[in-house]
Amino acid sequence: MIHYAEKNTAISGIGQSQIERKPTMLPFELAVRACEQAIADAGLRPEDIDGAACWPPVPAGAVTGIGAAGIADISNSLNLKLNWWSGADSAAQLSPIMEAVAAIAAGYATHVLCWRALGERSAPSYTTSGGGGWVPTGGMEWMVPYQAPSASIWIACHASTHMTRYGITREQLGAIAINQRRNAGLNPKAIYRDPITMDDYLTARMVTTPFSLLDCDVPCNGTTAVIVSRLDAARDLRNPPIVLEAMGARSHNKMGSWLGRTDYPHQAMHDAAAAMWTRTDLTTKHVDSAHIYDGFSWLVLSWLEALGFCAEGESGAFVEGGSRIALEGELPMNTNGGQLSEGRMHGLGHLYEAMLQLRGLAGERQLKKELNVSLVANGGGDVAGALLLRRDG
Amino acid sequence: MADHPKRAFPAITQANHHFWCGGKDGSLHILRCGDCGHWIHPYAARCPACRSAEIAPQPVSGRATVVGFTVNHQQWQPDFEVPYVVAIVELEEQSDIRLMTNMPRTPIEDVKVGMPVKVCFEQHGEIFCPLFEAA
Ligand SMILES: [Zn+2]
Numbered sequence: 089m090i091h092y093a094e095k096n097t098a099i100s101g102i103g104q105s106q107i108e109r110k111p112t113m114l115p116f117e118l119a120v121r122a123c124e125q126a127i128a129d130a131g132l133r134p135e136d137i138d139g140a141a142c143w144p145p146v147p148a149g150a151v152t153g154i155g156a157a158g159i160a161d162i163s164n165s166l167n168l169k170l171n172w173w174s175g176a177d178s179a180a181q182l183s184p185i186m187e188a189v190a191a192i193a194a195g196y197a198t199h200v201l202c203w204r205a206l207g208e209r210s211a212p213s214y215t216t217s218g219g220g221g222w223v224p225t226g227g228m229e230w231m232v233p234y235q236a237p238s239a240s241i242w243i244a245c246h247a248s249t250h251m252t253r254y255g256i257t258r259e260q261l262g263a264i265a266i267n268q269r270r271n272a273g274l275n276p277k278a279i280y281r282d283p284i285t286m287d288d289y290l291t292a293r294m295v296t297t298p299f300s301l302l303d304c305d306v307p308c309n310g311t312t313a314v315i316v317s318r319l320d321a322a323r324d325l326r327n328p329p330i331v332l333e334a335m336g337a338r339s340h341n342k343m344g345s346w347l348g349r350t351d352y353p354h355q356a357m358h359d360a361a362a363a364m365w366t367r368t369d370l371t372t373k374h375v376d377s378a379h380i381y382d383g384f385s386w387l388v389l390s391w392l393e394a395l396g397f398c399a400e401g402e403s404g405a406f407v408e409g410g411s412r413i414a415l416e417g418e419l420p421m422n423t424n425g426g427q428l429s430e431g432r433m434h435g436l437g438h439l440y441e442a443m444l445q446l447r448g449l450a451g452e453r454q455l456k457k458e459l460n461v462s463l464v465a466n467g468g469g470d471v472a473g474a475l476l477l478r479r480d481g
Numbered sequence: 482m483a484d485h486p487k488r489a490f491p492a493i494t495q496a497n498h499h500f501w502c503g504g505k506d507g508s509l510h511i512l513r514c515g516d517c518g519h520w521i522h523p524y525a526a527r528c529p530a531c532r533s534a535e536i537a538p539q540p541v542s543g544r545a546t547v548v549g550f551t552v553n554h555q556q557w558q559p560d561f562e563v564p565y566v567v568a569i570v571e572l573e574e575q576s577d578i579r580l581m582t583n584m585p586r587t588p589i590e591d592v593k594v595g596m597p598v599k600v601c602f603e604q605h606g607e608i609f610c611p612l613f614e615a616a
Contacts, residue, residue, distance in 0.1 A: 221489075222489040223489070223490075223491060223492055224489060224490075224491050225491060225492075227523075228491075229491040229497065229523070230523060230580065230581055231581045232489050233488045233489055233490050233491070233610060234488075234567055234581045234582055234583050235486060235488070235553065235557070235558075235561050235565055235567065235583060236553075236567050236581060237489070237557050237558070238555070238557060240555070241551055241553055241567050242581075244551035244553075244567075245549040245550060245551055245567065245568070245569045245581070246549065247549075247551075248549040248550055248551055248594065249548050249549030249569065249594065250549075252549070252594045293554075294552075294554045295553075295554060295555045296551045296552065296553040296554060296555060296567070297551050297552045297553075297554075298551075299551075342577075345523065347569055347579045347580075347581060348522070348523070348577060348578075348579055349577070350576075350577045352548070352569075352577070352579060353549065
């Protein structure tokens with residue numbers, strides 16, 4: 089097989105702050121704590137970190153929730169000596185990981201600190217900030233003027249096309265939220281932990297059809313951080329490395345457009361999934377746990393089809409009843425409760441949970457079977473990245 | 482002027498003027514390749530079908546089909562009157578010329594995937610915002 093650079097890298101350390109619905113401190117402080125934790129977990133010191141990547145690279149002082157710590161903020165707080173850094177967008181929420189792989193392959197860095205810092209609960213909401221002042225650019229230009237300031241609306245349109253075409257029901261969609269809430273009950277860090285029934289699901293307040301509140305993730309403050317290391321260097325550290333088996337991101341169809349693809353309602357995730365599978369001999373059958381982006385519940389259905397866990401149009405039947413995706417099921421999914429219940433840690437939360445499961449550190453929700461391979465899939469609309477992790481050796 | 486919501490419009494530039502302001506003459510305008518006839522949206526400097534640089538706005542029929550929609554209930558802005566429909570329509574001329582839109586002139590319960598619609602406009606100063614209604 090051709091040499092793919094990600095197979096020569098591993099995740100050597102992980103860290104995550106508390107996940108806050110009600111802020112108790114600056115989101116920036118949470119970010120620094122998560123980074124310190126990841127470095128210590130790897131058995132490294134800040135002076136060993138020679139690369140850094142985060143996405144989006146929003147500075148700590150910005151009045152927006154989508155980022156809470158830029159590269160310079162973290163570098164200066166930890167007194168890092170960086171030889172390389174990136175705030176680029178290449179694989180959606182997994183961009184820092186993909187960037188780190190490239191930097192390590194190029195010889196620019198050995199240990200890259202990656203993070204995703206959220207401060208949504210400390211920023212003005214759409215309503216209080218008066219979105220009338222928003223002058224949309226790029227892909228937003230074609231959506232925001234239509235009373236559509238939220239991704240819930242954009243993705244709901246995709247969901248409508250897909251669910252209508254294949255006769256997928258809200259009961260099928262509901263299995264995702266209900267199963268994840270059950271998992272969150274076993275996760276002390278999750279924001280929402282009380283179980284929900286199908287009746288709760290079907291009667292929840294509608295946000296934008298077919299999404300009710302229970303189909304939408306929960307904005308929060310918090311940061312996840314990981315260290316991506318060159319594999320030989322990772323093997324000398326304190327944890328068994330978790331190898332990046334394959335990583336994919338592609339944009340082959342109307343880049344930047346949420347609705348212009350020739351194969352709408354397919355999204356960038358269909359390109360990313362295909363790209364990932366070209367870089368490994370593993371298949372869906374080898375995946376022991378799946379950690380799939382759930383900013384909105386329906387994105388999970390779309391990813392399941394994009395990744396080939398089921399055929400086009402069959403994802404509703406795949407998740408129906410929830411047993412297949414439960415902790416005891418054949419494809420345990422979003423075992424931490426996902427963004428729908430744990431909180432919107434925006435992608436790297438999925439990666440963190442995959443790492444906990446592969447290391448056997450997921451506490452009460454630890455899967456009972458032996459795990460070798462976990463999948464992390466992130467993104468929706470015009471951005472996406474997919475990653476397969478496996479135990480070393 | 483009709484009562485309508487405040488909309489967050491983009492800055493009007495040479496690249497998007499035909500779309501946001503072209504409705505003044507009653508038609509929706511979309512960029513088209515002068516060499517092969519391919520329709521292009523959003524803006525590109527070369528035709529993706531034949532790589533020609535001969536691209537200019539042309540009126541389209543305004544006829545389209547709803548391919549997906551959502552009924553929004555969330556009060557994102559104080560002056561948005563909920564519920565309202567946000568729809569995706571495909572233009573008759575070319576299926577991947579897909580627009581997000583609102584359908585304020587069509588009763589919500591009448592909106593269906595697959596329904597034929599036609600363009601209409603809502604004026605905001607120099608901007609004629611393209612909207613759609615049941616055909
Ligand atoms: Zn052409």
